[in-house]
Amino acid sequence: MSPRFLDEIAAALEEHGLILRGGFxxxxxxxxxxxxxxxxxxxxLLVGQAGAAPWPHFLRWRDRQPADLVNPLDTWSRQVIGAVADKFGARAVSPSDKPWMPFQQWAMRAxxxxxxPLGILMHPEYGLWHAxxxxxxxxxxxPIQAPRTSNHLCDACVGKPCLKSCPVSAYSPSGFAYEECLAHVRGPHGEACRNLGxxxxxxxPVGVEYRYPAEVQAFHMASFAKLD
Structure with a gap:
């Protein structure tokens, strides 16, 4: 194995706006x-993104695909990561593959x-704007370097604005009110959520410089609410 093995994988992923997210x-x-x-x-090795770096790469690929392609972002991710896996002798897996892989647990460990409080892992630099x-x-x-531990920023956040901005209080300490959220996003008063995320x-307030642009958030919200 080359001493630069991880660097070579990282460089192959960087061509598509993706990054290595640690491993174990x-x-x-x-x-x-x-x-x-x-x-x-x-x-x-976990593969992901910080901010919306993959978006331009995905859009260029999307323009060459059938208009009715289902789950295009998942398809693009599988193709890109699958090609990298083939190149470096690995097996690629996706969060949407069945049977489900424990990606959340892997990510916390890596x-x-x-x-x-929203369930998204809090990153000390990227905030909630990563995947x-x-x-x-x-x-x-x-050979993977162990992750550096840091203070969990949510523990120090007194105001918890992430639990106070939703019009239907979809997130609370008791969990995520999926049906209420979905109904609001699809309904007549959900325009802000549909357009802005x-x-x-x-x-x-953490990682705002990595916040996804409105068009990216609208894409993900449309996928969540099945608005297409």
Whole structure:
């Protein structure tokens, strides 16, 4: 394995606006998923984004696809990450693959992050404006630096604006009111949410320089509410 193995993977992902989001070596007690040959994986690298960096790359690809393509962002992510996996001898998996992979648990382990009150992992730099698009599973141990732990910013946030901006109080300490949120977004008073994204998420003051542009938020909201 090249000493620059991780750098080479990162460079291949960067061509598409994606980044490595950490990783780890599975413990013997972990129920590791299969790697590329079907044997148990030994290591996993998380792939994702900070801010909306992949958006221009995705749009250029989208322009060449059928207009009625279902789940285009998932399809693009699978193609890009799958090609990188093939190049570096890994198996690519996606958060939307079935059976579901424990991406949330992997991400917390890989980057030492904790969930915000909205359920999105709070990143000390990116805030809530990041995502995981897939993972690379290897059947060899990849030397991965352990994540640096930091204070969970949500613990120090007294005002919790992310729980006070939604018109229907979809997020609360008791959980996410999915049906109420969906009805509001689809309804006559949900225009701001449809066009600008989740108001609770936008209210968080952390990582605002990474906030997705309105068109990106509208795309994700339309996908959530099945508005297309």
């Amino acid at each position: 070596v599975f413990d013997d007690c972990d129920a590791a998923p299969p790697g590329p040959s079907g044997a148990g994986a030994r290591s996993v 980057e030492a992050l904790k969930p915000s 995981y698009r897939g993972a690379l599973l290897f059947e060899v141990e990849i 989740c108001l609770d998420r936008n209210a968080c």
